[in-house]
Amino acid sequence: MPNKIAFSPDNPWPRIGWGSFASLVLMSTLFGFVILSRYQENSETLSLFDAICRAVGIPIRNLQAESAAPTLRVPTDLAWTRVTLDQIRAGNVQRGEFIALNCAACHEGSTANPSHLIPTLNGMEAEVIFKQLADYRSRKRLWGVMEAIAQALTIQDSADVAAYFSSRTGQLQANLPGRVPEGGRAFRQSDPAARLAFAGDQQRGIPPCSACHGPGGFRLGAPPLTGQYAAYIERQLASFGQGIRNNDIYEQMRAIARQLTPEEMKAVAEFYGSPAPELRTANN
């Protein structure tokens, strides 16, 4: 009979098991939720209720004395939420082509862009174009004529034109996940521009450009740079460095560009603007 063993009176284990369970939970809850969360170093002793809130992970009102906070400056009104991505995804290439007739004069015609301070857009990521248009529209990025143009475009128009440019192939090399083209370790690059692009500079806390802008790396919202006009890249680096342009969401471009010397900006811009042959082929 299986139950003969089962119901033998000498089975203390349910008592031991549940008893240990209850005492362990009680003890750890008492310590974790009531005692340790109340008394934390560098923090005022909390009331019981606040202590439990902290232990559970619900933000409690900051009990520190309020100090004058600097006015909040928001770098951009756009966030990479599902809504934004859906808006971009809804872009229509055919409609975008029609809207893009307005862009061609400056972004494609070389006569209006003799010094190449205006970027080329063929092959640009749709997300990038959409974000920059949104920033121009909300005046988070300033460039004379572009604010007015962006304000004339609806969100759907922006998505359409972004889809159109991203569907074109041009001098920009798409940010596909390729192998870092030069193969060897980036730290051993003798060319300082290539070193910055592929290894960054740890001592100044500068991450490699390629981690977000390619080749090899990709980050949502970061434009591919390989094939972009060098003059444009250099101008943007200088603008970020001086805080004239400040629509980078986490301030990373301002933090990086601030530390670059003018020579480095020029070198990196030329590195991306006139890529070496192997850099071009690596992305094809």
Place this chain on the structure above:
Amino acid sequence: MYNSKWLALCHYWVAFVVFLPAAILGAWQMLMRSPLPAPLDDPNLYYTSVTLHGTAMAYVVTTFFAMGFGYAVTATSLGRPIKGATAAWIGFFICLIGTLMAVAAILSGKASVLYTFYPPLLGSAWYYSGAFLLVGGSMIWVVLMVVNMAAWKRDNPDRPVPLAMFATTATALLWTWAASGVELELIGIVLPRAFGLTVDMDAGLARMLFSVTLHAIVYFWLMPAYIAFYTLVPQVAGGRLYSDTMGRVTFIMFLLFSVPVGIHHLLADPEIGIGFKYLQSFLTFLVALPTLLTVFSICASLEIAGRHRGGQGLLGWIAALPWREPMILAVGLSLIMLGLGGGGGLINMSYGMNSLIHNTAWIPAHFHLMFGGAVVIMYFAIAYEMWPRITGKPLRSKRLARWQLWLWFWGMLITTIPWHITGLMGQPRRVAIFDFNDPLLAPMVSLAILSVIGGFILLLSAILLVTILVRSQIGKIELPEPLSYALAVNPPVRVPKSLNGFALWNAILLMFMIVEYGYPIGQFFILKSSVPVFEMTRQSTAAGAR
């Protein structure tokens, strides 16, 4: 071994066939991270390799080994054929197909998400589907273990379940609880996104669910080693198990304390309240109890054997043990690594000390020493013990086997001790390339090179392992002794119901899970912390473009 022979053999062979290339990758990765020049010097390839090495070693080798061991133990400890052998074969092939899918996806370079595949990283759907099949297929094994134990209990109402079977079923149940986290993560979050049904992923919830798996899976890996400690080691040593009850209590405690503790892997995650972090760290410390019980119990059993063999004096019994047996040598080496690694583990699980070593090289060093060292060396010893029983051919040879175990032991120490130190010096983990010219990193150069040397000793040992197994497999048939398990000093005649089954302990574990994980998981349904993914297989978000 009844009908478990081929089952066990096929499972073991998959495990060891995967083990060798994964060991090669491991050695290459050590070289890649070091200041020495490495072939195929490419960071992207490094992440692909880490994903493959981790997936192979942590999921494939362990799951197949545990399943094969479970089938062998079921048949031999119960002394009768396995019920449901057909289902077992179906499970084997499901797991095999899953493995092939995952490996193919990783090799294509589209699933370099590392073996923990934390969202918002997103790789190929083939990888996740493969992982899901592997875990899902192993659930057939779980069911078969439970069914076989229940059927035996029904047929033998007044005999206690043999300890080996009891422990194997504990392993199966532990795996069910452990795998529930990753299964829910895959079904609920990752696979829908990988198939394009959703737009973003809840990274916080995914990490939380994975933490349910992440610590308990380690104990799933560990269990075959512990089963060998309790049931095979005393027998090979020529003695008896110190206490049968202590064995049962140990396996029950592993079941209870290895699952509701996973948040100690997320001590740096901001969305979890400090109370729950404390709660789970507290319970994690209790895992030390069954471990210490085991160390005590095994040493006592070995002392019984040593004295039985004529050992005298305070420590004379140690010298009297049959160290020429691979199993005894392995248990000695394993306990040393367990001691070193266990000490490191106490640091990892401490809320405060964890922040010193969080995400540093200390972590991979720790789990290589614990799992790759203390546990895997027991896998080898189990294989050496089982091989003659399965194939009917003697091991060729015990001397080579001892060489292999020693090489593995020294290789693991030489790899992981410098690795721990570089972690303490602040070297991050999961980074492909380091600028060792940097003054911060320069002191790590000799340590990193030492680790490489250890890595290649390990590779040598892995090659030796497969050589021994192949040599034994193609040898001449001799009649082997049957596999027998250690008797306890006082063999159990009657055990209380609760030490003969798992109903009570599953109920307690369920309550633990509700208390420890109810709110931490539930909060995500209010937090709405979904984020866009970071695709390792880059796709344009603009429909129709490109």
